[in-house]
Structures are given as C-alpha cells and as structure tokens.
Amino acid sequence: MIKFSVSRVEKEPVFLEGTEGPEFWGLPENDPYTSDKPVVYELQVRSAAGSILVTGRVEGTVSAVCGRCLEPVEMEIFTEDIELYYAKSDIREEELDITADVRDELLIELPMNPLCSEECKGLCPTCGTNRNKENCQCTRRGNLAWGALDAVVTEEK
Numbered sequence: 001m002i003k004f005s006v007s008r009v010e011k012e013p014v015f016l017e018g019t020e021g022p023e024f025w026g027l028p029e030n031d032p033y034t035s036d037k038p039v040v041y042e043l044q045v046r047s048a049a050g051s052i053l054v055t056g057r058v059e060g061t062v063s064a065v066c067g068r069c070l071e072p073v074e075m076e077i078f079t080e081d082i083e084l085y086y087a088k089s090d091i092r093e094e095e096l097d098i099t100a101d102v103r104d105e106l107l108i109e110l111p112m113n114p115l116c117s118e119e120c121k122g123l124c125p126t127c128g129t130n131r132n133k134e135n136c137q138c139t140r141r142g143n144l145a146w147g148a149l150d151a152v153v154t155e156e157k
C-alpha cells in the first residue's frame with residue numbers, strides 16, 4: 001500500500017519511496033499482461049492551498065506475447081510525471097491510501113497491443129514463419145499468383 005499521514009504533510013513535504021509486489025498491478029487473470037517483478041515508486045507529497053499534491057514516478061515490468069510475432073516479450077512500463085491532487089475537503093482519513101490512483105497512472109502506460117518492437121515484421125500469414133528471424137519464400141506472392149493462372153489457362157485448352 002502507498003499511503004501517507006495527512007497531518008504530517010500539513011507540516012512538511014513527505015517523500016515516499018519503496019517497492020510493491022507484482023500483485024500491485026491488479027491484472028485480471030485473462031489480461032494479455034502478467035507481471036512477476038516488483039513495482040518501484042518515488043513520490044513527493046506536499047500540501048498546497050486547499051489540496052494535497054502528489055508528484056513523482058512509478059515503474060514496473062510486465063510480460064506479454066507480441067501481437068505480431070507471438071514471441072514472449074518483457075516490457076518496462078513507467079511514468080515520470082505523476083500528478084495527483086486531493087482536495088482537503090474530501091479527505092476524511094488521517095492516513096490517505098493512494099495505491100489505486102498510482103496503479104491507474106501505471107496501467108494507462110500499458111500499450112493496447114503488446115509488441116516486441118515497433119519494427120516487428122510479424123509472422124508470414126501463409127506459412128507462419130517469424131519474419132524477424134528468417135525470410136520465407138511466400139514473399140514472391142506475384143509468382144504464385146501467375147502459377148495459379150497458368151493452371152487455369154491450361155485446363156481451358
């Protein structure tokens with residue numbers, strides 16, 4: 001849990017720094033992403049007029065399968081510009097738990113489609129070869145098309 005004492009922040013800025021287990025992500029079981037690495041955070045909490053401001057960074061690591069080539073891929077996910085505001089009039093507790101809000105900041109950094117790299121060439125739709133690793137012969141699709149046409153012409157004769 002990431003939390004701080006509201007009365008302490010009223011007196012001085014508080015620096016929150018630590019790690020959370022991979023369960024911090026709260027990823028559902030059928031999510032394309034999984035994580036077994038810790039989440040690291042460094043946050044500064046300070047009091048401003050009428051509100052409490054949290055800034056800082058959070059970083060974690062997730063695993064997924066590349067959407068193009070289906071190879072496993074591990075990605076570092078981080079954000080360095082967290083900015084959370086809490087209106088003092090809304091704060092009821094002496095300890096404010098901001099775990100869920102920090103999690104959301106990290107979750108929005110997850111790409112919609114996991115890719116091993118932007119340049120991933122993916123799998124050949126014809127033979128399934130991973131085109132990052134080798135070139136298959138299917139790239140000469142023009143030749144194959146003409147070959148099929150030849151066959152049709154021959155039949156008509």
Ligand SMILES: [Zn+2]
Pocket residue numbers: 066067068069070071115116117120121122
């Ligand atoms: Zn890939």
Ligand SMILES: [Zn+2]
Pocket residue numbers: 124125126127128129136137138139
């Ligand atoms: Zn192929």
